[in-house]
Amino acid sequence: xxxxxxxxxxxxxxxxxxxxxxxxxxxxxxxxxxxxxxxxxxxxxxxxxxxxxxxxxxxxxxxxxxxxxxxxxxxxxxxxxxxxxxxxxxxxxxxxxxxxxxxxxxxxxxxxxxxxxxxxxxxxxxxxxxxxxxxxxxxxxxxxxxxxxxxxxxxxxxxxxxxxxxxxxxxxxxxxxxxxxxxxxxxxxxxxxxxxxxxxxxxxxxxxxxxxxxxxxxxxxxxxxxxxxxxxxxxxxxxxxxxxxxxxxxxxxxxxxxxxxxxxxxxxxxxxxxxxxxxxxxxxxxxxxxxxxxxxxxxxxxxxxxxxxxxxxxxxxxxxxxxxxxxxxxxxxxxxxxxxx
Amino acid sequence: xxxxxxxxxxxxxxxxxxxxxxxxxxxxxxxxxxxxxxxxxxxxxxxxxxxxxxxxxxxxxxxxxxxxxxxxxxxxxxxxxxxxxxxxxxxxxxxxxxxxxxxxxxxxxxxxxxxxxxxxxxxxxxxxxxxxxxxxxxxxxxxxxxxxxxxxxxxxxxxxxxxxxxxxxxxxxxxxxxxxxxxxxxxxxxxxxxxxxxxxxxxxxxxxxxxxxxxxxxxxxxxxxxxxxxxxxxxxxxxxxxxxxxxxxxxxxxxxxxxxxxxxxxxxxxxxxxxxxxxxxxxxxxxxxxxxxxxxxxxxxxxxxxxxxxxxxxxxxxxxxxxxxxxxxxxxxxxxxxxxxxxxxxxxxxxxxxxxxxxx
Numbered sequence: 107x108x109x110x111x112x113x114x115x116x117x118x119x120x121x122x123x124x125x126x127x128x129x130x131x132x133x134x135x136x137x138x139x140x141x142x143x144x145x146x147x148x149x150x151x152x153x154x155x156x157x158x159x160x161x162x163x164x165x166x167x168x169x170x171x172x173x174x175x176x177x178x179x180x181x182x183x184x185x186x187x188x189x190x191x192x193x194x195x196x197x198x199x200x201x202x203x204x205x206x207x208x209x210x211x212x213x214x215x216x217x218x219x220x221x222x223x224x225x226x227x228x229x230x231x232x233x234x235x236x237x238x239x240x241x242x243x244x245x246x247x248x249x250x251x252x253x254x255x256x257x258x259x260x261x262x263x264x265x266x267x268x269x270x271x272x273x274x275x276x277x278x279x280x281x282x283x284x285x286x287x288x289x290x291x292x293x294x295x296x297x298x299x300x301x302x303x304x305x306x307x308x309x310x311x312x313x314x315x316x317x318x319x320x321x322x323x324x325x326x327x328x329x330x331x332x333x334x335x336x337x338x339x340x341x342x343x344x345x346x347x348x349x350x351x352x353x354x355x356x357x358x359x360x361x362x363x364x365x366x367x368x369x370x371x372x373x374x375x376x377x378x379x380x381x382x383x384x385x386x387x388x389x390x391x392x393x394x395x396x397x398x399x400x401x402x403x404x405x406x407x408x409x410x411x412x413x414x415x416x417x418x419x420x421x422x423x424x425x426x427x428x429x430x431x432x433x434x435x436x437x438x439x440x441x442x443x444x445x446x447x
Numbered sequence: 448x449x450x451x452x453x454x455x456x457x458x459x460x461x462x463x464x465x466x467x468x469x470x471x472x473x474x475x476x477x478x479x480x481x482x483x484x485x486x487x488x489x490x491x492x493x494x495x496x497x498x499x500x501x502x503x504x505x506x507x508x509x510x511x512x513x514x515x516x517x518x519x520x521x522x523x524x525x526x527x528x529x530x531x532x533x534x535x536x537x538x539x540x541x542x543x544x545x546x547x548x549x550x551x552x553x554x555x556x557x558x559x560x561x562x563x564x565x566x567x568x569x570x571x572x573x574x575x576x577x578x579x580x581x582x583x584x585x586x587x588x589x590x591x592x593x594x595x596x597x598x599x600x601x602x603x604x605x606x607x608x609x610x611x612x613x614x615x616x617x618x619x620x621x622x623x624x625x626x627x628x629x630x631x632x633x634x635x636x637x638x639x640x641x642x643x644x645x646x647x648x649x650x651x652x653x654x655x656x657x658x659x660x661x662x663x664x665x666x667x668x669x670x671x672x673x674x675x676x677x678x679x680x681x682x683x684x685x686x687x688x689x690x691x692x693x694x695x696x697x698x699x700x701x702x703x704x705x706x707x708x709x710x711x712x713x714x715x716x717x718x719x720x721x722x723x724x725x726x727x728x729x730x731x732x733x734x735x736x737x738x739x740x741x742x743x744x745x746x747x748x749x750x751x752x753x754x755x756x757x758x759x760x761x762x763x764x765x766x767x768x769x770x771x772x773x774x775x776x777x778x779x780x781x782x783x784x785x786x787x788x789x790x791x792x793x794x795x796x797x798x799x800x801x802x803x804x805x806x807x
Contacts, residue, residue, distance in 0.1 A: 365451070366451070369451065371562070372536075372794070426492075427490070427491045427492045427668070428455045428456075428457060428491070428668070429455060429456075429457050429460040429461070429491055429492075429493070429496075429668040429669075430457055430460070430461065430492070430496065431491050431492020431493050431494075431495060431496050431668075432492040432495065433489065433490055433491070433492045433804040433805070434803065434804055434805065435804075436802065436803045436804070439782075439783040439784045440540060440549075440783075440784070443536035443537045443539065443540065443560070443794075
């Protein structure tokens with residue numbers, strides 16, 4: 107498609123009016139990129155087939171900057187929701203897709219975003235079946251906000267619930283933490299620093315499916331530590347189950363450059379966002395097999411057993427530091443702020 | 448990362464910890480001056496690995512914690528006047544008398560979080576019709592960069608830039624602590640990064656006058672246990688001298704270029720310390736020649752005066768008289784989500800460090 111011949115170079119209020127300009131935007135850009143039988147019906151909603159129990163998750167994406175190393179707001183909007191559905195022990199199938207666009211958005215940028223959405227959806231095996239586009243006045247948004255809702259079929263062997271977690275269960279993470287947050291941080295105005303750190307944004311659903319195929323209900327919980335990072339998610343789990351979480355810092359995988367960037371900015375990687383990381387809490391009898399399966403997978407090759415559930419220190423996450431001391435990992439309060447010196 | 452893994456080495460750290468256990472025969476109170484050291488001690492779980500007899504007292508070296516409350520209100524007043532206020536990150540959540548900078552931002556203030564004050568000069572250049580103020584707080588460590596921003600503005604002829612400065616100095620604070628009648632400090636771990644700028648010379652007279660062992664110390668776990676070991680060794684031998692554990696960074700003469708920049712813009716003057724009060728000759732004030740870059744002179748804000756929350760014992764915490772968990776409000780009325788005082792806000796504040804990391 108030649109985006110230079112659309113007849114418009116920026117998105118304006120008219121594109122959200124529901125009239126001819128909206129139709130123009132949909133036909134020339136959105137439908138032509140996604141081009142699937144559900145959207146081609148041009149109806150207000152979609153009729154889809156789903157078997158067994160359904161998992162649903164919704165998420166809104168407001169990231170700044172909208173393009174970053176390793177992805178953009180479009181790919182993120184697919185990965186984020188696909189992963190949330192997968193964390194329920196489900197196989198994601200369908201996505202809804204809603205845009206709130208600030209008038210003045212460059213059509214080229216919008217086109218790149220929807221192409222990324224299409225690519226990410228194809229790679230995740232999900233279909234965009236319905237959507238919405240609204241345009242708001244300049245200053246009422248921040249270029250583009252995206253909401254996606256995902257629908258998936260719960261895996262027949264899955265039985266994911268915090269209620270199944272027991273003392274002795276192992277906590278396994280699939281790979282390097284803190285990549286996404288530091289990639290975004292490196293490009294944020296006022297904090298720019300040069301690095302090759304890329305967002306880890308990716309779909310995790312196939313690895314999750316393989317784990318469920320192999321281990322079924324011996325997997326007690328999946329959780330993806332996005333905002334708030336690993337520390338916040340583990341703290342939530344500890345308080346939910348009223349048991350303790352014990353971690354060993356030496357086993358928490360972190361890439362050297364990311365560790366150095368965190369050190370430089372005074373940020374704790376335990377609270378930095380991830381978009382391609384998940385933890386599995388599993389029965390101790392299968393810890394090594396789970397680890398081996400994860401490591402055989404591209405998206406789990408840096409997997410590591412980072413800790414376990416304990417009845418000591420209930421409701422708390424305690425981390426054994428590299429030098430053998432212990433500290434509490436408390437939940438994040440507000441946004442993590444760079445230190446003065 | 449070079450210099451990180453080496454100084455977080457389990458075996459090396461354990462060896463020195465074992466030595467500390469071996470040589471300690473009496474109770475010793477050692478104050479680490481810098482908030483970064485407090486943060487590292489608690490985050491790495493070092494406190495519980497020390498002998499019970501070695502008690503670490505947390506010092507006043509957290510820039511956020513000692514910045515006077517009225518200065519935060521002044522920064523907020525500037526935001527509300529339509530000034531672009533630029534600040535280091537952990538200043539923005541500290542409660543002023545009515546609200547924090549973060550809350551003032553939510554109400555429409557143009558607040559920018561920066562790592563470098565030089566960036567604020569660029570913002571001033573890009574916004575010639577706006578006033579831009581950098582909230583220049585900190586110890587001797589941040590003073591050179593803040594002073595340099597004024598020099599940059601001068602060189603580029605930028606007149607819409609100024610700094611709201613509250614720079615404090617470590618040696619006068621150490622003296623104030625030692626002069627306090629409740630003081631129980633037996634030795635100091637000197638603030639490594641402050642000395643990286645200022646050098647070590649000004650500490651010799653202090654060590655002599657108060658006969659207090661002082662070890663200039665770094666921030667990694669191995670640095671800290673080495674610093675503590677050297678301090679205990681002096682104490683056990685009944686000696687007092689200045690030692691430099693952080694010699695890979697700290698030179699006797701300091702960073703001369705940085706000192707020159709400081710001296711160009713600032714001169715020594717009285718400064719108010721939050722929780723402690725005014726200490727004579729304890730900070731930097733902007734020299735008359737650079738007064739036009741002083742936000743307090745440029746804007747009509749110098750009369751803002753506000754009282755502290757009476758339930759906050761930050762003063763006693765900062766002077767090392769009480770530990771955070773000895774405060775009645777700790778973890779109850781005062782939490783990072785609702786701080787009564789600054790030490791609960793900054794990650795370098797002793798209260799926040801205890802709240803977030805301590806298992807004690």
